[in-house]
Each structure stands twice: as C-alpha cells, then as structure tokens.
Amino acid sequence: MKLSMFKSLSLGLLTTTLMTFSVTHAATQQNENIEVTPTQKITQQELAAIYVLSEVCPSLIKENDQFKKGYAKLAQEYLPQEQDPVNALQKLSKQKSFKSILAEAKSDAKKAGDVKNKEICQELTTYSN
Template sequence: MKLFMLKSLSLGLLTTAAMALSMTHAATQKDENIEVTPLQKITQQELAAIYVLSEVCPGLVKDHAKFEQGYAKLAQEYLPAENNAVSSLAKLSKEKKFKPILAEARTDAKKAGDAKNQEICQELTTYSK
C-alpha cells in the first residue's frame, strides 16, 4: 500500500500542482470571494519524493534550467516557510532520521522506471510557467 501511494504521489504530484496553479490563476481573474482550504500537513515521504526528483530528473530532461525552475517552484510550494526550499530539502536529505525514508523514495523511483520518471520530470520543466 505504501509503495502504491508513493508511486501515485510521484505521478500525481505534478498533475495536482499544475491543476491547482491553473485553478488559482483562473480564480484570480474573477472578482469573486474564494474559500481557501488550508494546506494539509506535508509528510516526510512527500518531501523525499520531491527530493528524489532532483536526483533523477537531470539525466532525463534536456532543458535543465527550466527543470531547476519548476523544481524550485514545487519545493517552495511544499515548504513555504523556508527562504530557500531547495537547499532545505538538500539539508534534510543528509539527516540521519530522513535517510531510510529517502532510500525508500529512491527505490520507488527506480521501480517506476525511466518512462514514468521522464514523464514527471518533463512536467516539471513546464511547471515554472
């Protein structure tokens, strides 16, 4: 079940974020009151899955600059309280208690295969827009 959730997260993470961005942009175009739902608590597994994208994607995308922009935007959305979410994720990846979670995320990314990972990574290159 945990493996399925992480695979689903890695595939659905960017799609969900892109949809939320589109909905936010469309909503700001109207003069309506919008009910805002607070963000749910981010799990260590989600942060690990995001960090693993920084390891996997550079070898799978052509436009590294756009990937870096999309990755930075995604990381900042998950860690809005951090001044630099990318460096915060890098620091977290070195913490002893985070290493088993990160290892599991790496295994899940490996099991997903290059085709799925490339699809996710490619979506990140357009996420910065």
C-alpha cells in the same frame, strides 16, 4: 487544476505513501451529523519524493534550466516557510533520521522506471510557467 493533477501524478508515481491526509471528525450532540474536514499535512515521504526528483531528472531531460525553475517552484509550495526550500531539502536529505525515508523514495522512483520518471521530470520543466 494543472497544479493539483501534477502533484498527484508526480508524487503518486514516486511513492505510494504520499499524499496522506488527516481527517477530523466532529459529531454534533443532537443529530449525530458528522463533518469531515481534510487537512493536508506535508509528510517526510512527500519531501523525500520531491528531493529524489532533483537526483533523477537531470539525467533524463534536456531542459535542465527549466527543470530547476519548476523544481524550485514545487519545493517552495511544499516548504513555504523556508527562505531557500531547495537548499532545505538538500540539508534534510543528509540527516540521519531522513535516510530510510529517502531510501524508500529512491526505491519507488527506481520501480517507476525511466519512462514514468521522465514524464514527471518533463512536467516540471513547464511547471514554472
């Protein structure tokens, strides 16, 4: 529950285009019942929002080591296939094709303001526990 709420809060505050879901509709032939199955897909916007936390948080909180642990855990959950997800996000942030998405995430973080961003960063300090 905490994980779900945290992800929604932190990423929702950073960008409005996060948390997109693809929905599959399957209609049966006889009775027209529709089954809806949500499948979560990680978006570039979500990855940009996560990366922005690494830039915003160190200046807003004192518990930098705890933040790094929480950030690493969050990155690992979103990029489980990566051996070093924090490094993978850093590399992604330097790619030309990712620049506009990253700029949008930075803009959203700036709009959210220091108070909201600090709340998110503070949550990450306890995320690894």
